[in-house]
Amino acid sequence: MKPLLLLFFLSTSAFSQVQWTKIPADYQLFPRDEKNSAEVEFQFTSKTDTEIQIQVYGNDQLLNTLKESVKANTSNSIKIPIEAKPISYDFQIKIANESITKRGIVAGDFIVMYGQSNIKALSGIDHFKVDTKYLRNFDTKNPAEPYSWSTADLPYGSVGVIGLKLQQLILDKYGIPTCILNAGVGGASLYSLIPGNGLNYQTLMDRVEKSGAKGNVKAIIWRQGEAETCNWYMDIIDYPILFGQFMDHINKDFPEIIKFYNIQTGILHCNQMEEAGQLREYMRSTKYLFPKVETTNMHHLPLSDDVHYSSEAYIQTAEELLPLLGRDIYQDQNLPEIHPPDIQKIWRNAMGDTLILVFEEGQKIQYPTPKTINGFTWKMEDYFYINTITAHQDGIIQKAWAEENRVYLKLNWPINGGFVTYLPSYATSSPPKQEVHLTNSRGLRAMSFYQFPILPMLPTPRITNIQKLEPGKIRLTFSDKGNYIVERRSLTSDGYTVLVSLNNADSYTDEVDLNQRWEYRIKRVDEFAQSDYSNTVSHIPPPIVEDFAPRNIMQNEKGPFVIKGKNFGTEKGKVNEKVEILTWKDSEITFNLSSTFLPGNFNLSFETADEQTFTVQINVDALLPIENNYLSIAYPNPVSTKYLNISSTMDILEMHLILPTGQWQKLKSKKLGKHDYQIDTEHLSSGQYILLLQGQKEKEILRFTKY
Template structure:
């Protein structure tokens, strides 16, 4: 268990090692080291799944004949090489070790006598974490039990002026070192899922505005009087500055409180981005997290969050994640479950981009792509492949929270009347406005008499990922005529002594022409009906949530009837009717072949079939009647078994039991690695 402590105590440790360090320096001061790995260090692996062990130095005195480097892997010799030396000379070794959960011992010998050693060196992935307090994550740190995995490592600084620090293993540490829950949970999930050692270097600074994080001294980048300089010192001391590929940046709360800071945020972020690319030559990816809705009155905070959303389009190394709607939010920070949720959601993106786990595109936060008119409805179109959900109303503290109240059209929240999600689009019905220009989603800030922070609903995708908030996105295309819904007058007064109405005689109606010309199609008096194809092109595909996805060339105005047969193409029965161009059949089970047909007025599709058998990946969110579920690659489960359920999960690569999974007493649950054996 970690115990909260703002200064890491190391006195007993110093008493133990100081005599050893002193003796070594006395006996072997004739060697000056430029590079040597550290004990417990995780070296960054390359694309060939290897890492280089760099040993470099200078022999400053003569009378020596050889320098030998020996590397052991799990007590067996993995590498050994000797350099013959005469007099003062430099030496360098650059062997490669295999990535994976292996401990290596690196030892240097001078004339056959050990002079320096590093134990439990590993090769995997290392993440630098920067930002402010939410990049750390303190909520629940006192009770946190780190995973008992010796291949989780973090670097802790003791003294910046002396470049003093060391790599440690979380569960072997008696006190909390300032690393925080985001880093600890992120490395736990990644290591367990992908079976590589994971190291973290955490340089986040609580409460720091972005100007206090990009304060690089160009004459001395390691200036310890600046936060940026301390980050560089820490990266150098950990031995990782030239190796680090991945940086997690969580920030925006301090600058989101004040108008001027929010407005200048893009400029300050650009400065930081330039500095990071200068000082970290191997940097490949920055994971930039969009901040949550704050409680301080600042109408530019939404502008700041919108910049964070768009940063992936502006800078080539950035990926983004939204934090709006994260569990356990108090208006600034989160409880443990909130930080755990962020670590899990970030790990899925890293899993796709770093580890090649190409699961559904819905692991990303949905991002608005364009806004336009489709008939009389306004369409919010999100990333291709997203499966969007418009939320139902909810009640918090006896107050109704409705999504329509938090979508702003030209700054007004009385325009949206309702909405629905179809494929990657949200369709909105509007009223009370003509020719609107801009749309914003979610307030810039929020606090009311019911709750001190935003506890409303969110637009999500099928994975529960909340859409990025966006600010003043332009509407494309020509707006249609939108009906108004005027409010009735309050307590209208009846007229006094009303005058009788004046009747004006109507002019005579002229006789119609003998052969009237029909109005042109598409004119206001004869609007074009939606075009329904006479032949519907149906495609069916398997979905990892044990569903079948139907897609056809339809439109939002026509009703389509869905017919299905189970293991029989001759007896199809109707299972639903929908307007749109796609449908998800959730009432399916493994080991069946399903047949589908779509019909509309004067149109129908051919019968298409799909066999629900061995999927590559399965996302298990709902309990099925099956006792066995297998997948070719992976299974991710969120289900809770009942006390009588028997279930076996089997996959070739991994089975991930996520938050929400439960197997209570009385149930029988088995998870095993192997091939899919669905009958």
């Protein structure tokens, strides 16, 4: 029966009235364009005059029906737009008495993953459950068989745990379907992954071209280096040359990529070579050598053996990659700490007994406390190697600490210069363990570095004066002439911004908005060295009161009162002894009165933490005190409608309204019932008002707010 069935299909194909030259495959992903959409093209020729009908379904809902007349023996093309969203498109096609259905088509992004087994990352894939309805793969189980489209969990989950988790995260956060082309090869050296040295790169490019990803790859994620670390030191010596050749091919074959993410290899036990630290240092430096490269690492993530990580580690790697891809591809925020801290400079003070390790501006370095595990105490000080190698730690560090983006190493004896290595070149246990790391406030571990040079520090300068000039200028005066970098920040900025580099200068004039607060600092620089930062000086604008309420109060009222404005500062200032501060912000202060004022007008004085003063005036009603017996209520309160209603248990003979300005006016009211009244508030502006109600014997005061 099987041969007969095959003949039937061949016969059907031979007598088909339609020849398709382009038609989507089931589960195919089409690359999105800058408008977040893609086109699905149908190209065909019919042997007879006929009509084609294409029904377009999105997530099983009919979206559109297209009908076109078709002439015989004429090439036809129909392009149908689809959106790059969590939408799975199906196409039902009817032409010349034939019906075809294409299912699971999506629009989105291609991402390539390449390197060794830690980027393939299949460990735990069978137990990692993800809804792959909008996630795609293009691969084959058997190299002898053609590639085919599938959901990302098929065939055999070859996108890997990092890839599959990253696809899930991108879809959940940015709503974009993806196809991961993971071409990682277990145990592969860098040499074997370069074109001309085997079939690995050719296999990658074959998948890229046949999937339609050529010219449409958003990013490449690369993890490699274990082969060299676990082999011969000459492989490490040759690595920079080979990586340069590799990047030449990447730039030629993938000119469209936005980023190439290079994951620094870990600390391994397999072959205890000092040169392994040199390899990690080169990986760290690639972001400064190649324009599109960004670096990250997997340090401190749990390993399952000497080289490979646990599935939890692979999942965390995807989670740490997501903000980088979000920034670079999906227009998300560019926050300083989404990247692991990376060393920028190491300075030695004039005495030679303190080193200052400087990381990127905006990093908030966390220095770990000692950690005792199984009787062994891990101390971060033991994993800085100053003018030495992993095998010879000499205990030179007396103490260490972190402040903002800097780590300070206080030494037991002075040094003249040299280098610092952070983290050992190799591990002495298997699986490798390194239980203490420098991190930032997001928990990302610092990039390891090897024999990073120590530079001398110049004398620390001082800013001796800051002077306000008119109009809109601030003049800084320095302690002496020199070459300086001037930096400035505002009250709302995350960090300092470099304003200017000065040569042989002893002052600088800045043009700014004098109504804002500004802080300045400088550092001395020359061709080979720099100083620590100077003292900071501030331009502090005077506090401005823009609104204060309520200005008119009853004699027995305590608050709360609200002052709105700007330049109050963020630290609590000094106040009158009759004032109790509730909150103090740069643009708002709230307070209560701690004692009762006599009737009249009173100025309350406030002094900011910067010793600038301002006052507000409170008007205490002279008719008070009047005891409220809660005989009346006003509603709705606040009032945004035309009328305010008053219900009372007393007969109201007169009503007076006290305006926010303190002025009085007699009110006319409409009586709705025996003790129900209505007043027109349409003419009143927004603010707080006081109603004085006069009965036969009683008086009562009500307050209401008009919106």
